[in-house]
Amino acid sequence: MSKFTRMKKITSIILIALIVLLAACGGGDKTSGDSEGSSDEPIKIGALYPFTGDLALLGQESFRGVELAVEEINANGGINGRQIEIVKGDAVDPDAAQSEANRLINQENISMIVGSYSSGISFAASEVAERNGALYWELGAVADNITDRGYKSILRTNPPASKFSAVHINFIKNVVTEKLGKGLNELKVAIAHEDSSYGTTIANEAVKLAEEEGINIVSVQTYASGSNDLSSVILNIKKEEPDVLIVVSYINDAIILSRQMNELSVDVPVFIGSGGGHTMVDFQKAVGELAENVLNVDFPQYEINREATPGMDEFIGAYKEKYGNEPSSGHSVTNYMGMKVVLDVLKETGGDLDPEKVREAAMNYKAEKGTTATGWGVEFDPETGQNIASEPYVTQWIDGKLLTVYPEEVAIEEPRINE
Template structure:
């Protein structure tokens, strides 16, 4: 009897152990990725829009069988409303949730703070949307960025002025007067700084630079200073509310600049055109890819738009969701190869991962700089508001129409 009892006990222990092992094995079939975005607070509009792109890429991958032979990917969200919250949420994801890889984050200040925590913890941080150059200039071991930094926007500003705008104005490059109005966070400050550096090399005359707080409710002094400078080209760097305010008060105060070029942020959002109406038509915008682009150069773009509308019941609100979708698909490709979230293995595989321009939904290629983690093949495009739609106009391979200049009415 004792032998039978002992046998039953041993058998039960074996069953329990087997069930426990099966549960542990099941856990390894789900790869958990931290997703750190401003999902509430002042930055929530584009933070949520950015997260949607990540979410769609993951849902699409899981629906198609997962990665690495059937493993599902699960997003563990963190709400980073500002830099302090970004540090706290990164610590929570890493230390309480056991996350080894984090994606984010739209805002440069949030990315800068959260990636610092990730670096100290040996956790790989993938940035899909924040543009401040110093995020990757630190040459951290555990950061990768798929989107272009702010300095790339500045390069396109200058190149577009040099190659296209100057001829339209009928002036020599050295005679073109350029002004800058920018919000004063790292986003606006970096773009303005690099524009100054590049303009000096090209002998382009910067006649006025006007920094301001994005939270201001009055830009009249900025506009009057710009009006006095009489620029041929105005480069604006704004979030949504200040972009709308700048446009409205410019009309009220009679600031008429022949060529206005935005820099992403508020100038590429549907909310901007909804708030400003016909006044926005003609405005150029150097920014992330939007949705009226050459679809032969952006394979997967139309599929993304359909996925977005099906899930959220509306058109994409800006290109931020698209670039995060593209960035997450790169990570999913790397996960498919590696099969786990180990930071060192993912980083090693990512540095070997390449894609040519014109082969992704954004049109960007992929080649990570081994020193900085920056994708060297990402780049902004020039779009223009035409009849209430933001369409790609430059460079030619990405464009759907030529840029339109209405200089006689300025």
């Protein structure tokens, strides 16, 4: 064999090897713009919730909404034939939220996360998403500062705490004054709240809005949500003899507050909770008749005008079939609605998880009020990523059921006020 022939043979072998190597590197049929895997691989989305620890009760209830929305779309073929796969992270507190968000993004190679129920968890996890170029969807935490930082890495489907406060004040202004026969400047309003960002944000905003309306805030009592004795808070409230008490509590402190108010013979004509513990079935079971007539400003609950919340019955049916019982709070349907928005937006990107493309699609996504299971519309503020078409409603425990009483378009019962 000549030298020229040998060189030609070696060159051919090298070319064949290069072709094989290039084919191995680029052989997957990838969806356009999707760097996460081939077209038949699942679309992986992170889910950060407190699955264990003190916040697990509502953390797990919130995640169930996400889980049901994902199962629904997967049963219908997924997105472009690809199934949605949820990768869970157990965020028991803000520190765990940071480490779990880092794990999901940098070890699991996930570029989009949903969460999280708790404002402290959401704030911490979304900071990690911002630093790492990932996208964070908040479906349940309410603190305003989550979306007030100007980040382009966060989108929130549920209303912020300031809207809870606005509903508190609007309800007092439009309903309570008439029921009690008093003017706004005659009312005495007290506030008691747990001291996390959840309670503090709602309380501070309520004080600000009340002052703008000329409502007299006679007392603001702050306490740690883990407290086992709230008697000093209650006695300070009793001393002021308020007409209205606004309370922001988680489940355990909500129960303690109701029981100790009864023990100390403190009866306020209008008691308004702010979601958290006061809308949970477990609260009513724990305190029994003490829950009667307690009002709540919160996410949509299940005794609500069905004409304004299409899809609510289907959600409840799917929940009962999977988990064997009724939903324990509105957190599950709120996260279900939010996750359906996430998945609708992903349909617009064809399953592409590129954060910039997903955010752009979200900005173009619109839904009218009265067209979702929560009754909310969808329109994202391009500056903050906040859904400005979502709002809390007022419910009330009446005859052992939590009925929607305000505003009129979603109400099924008139609010009952102790005159």
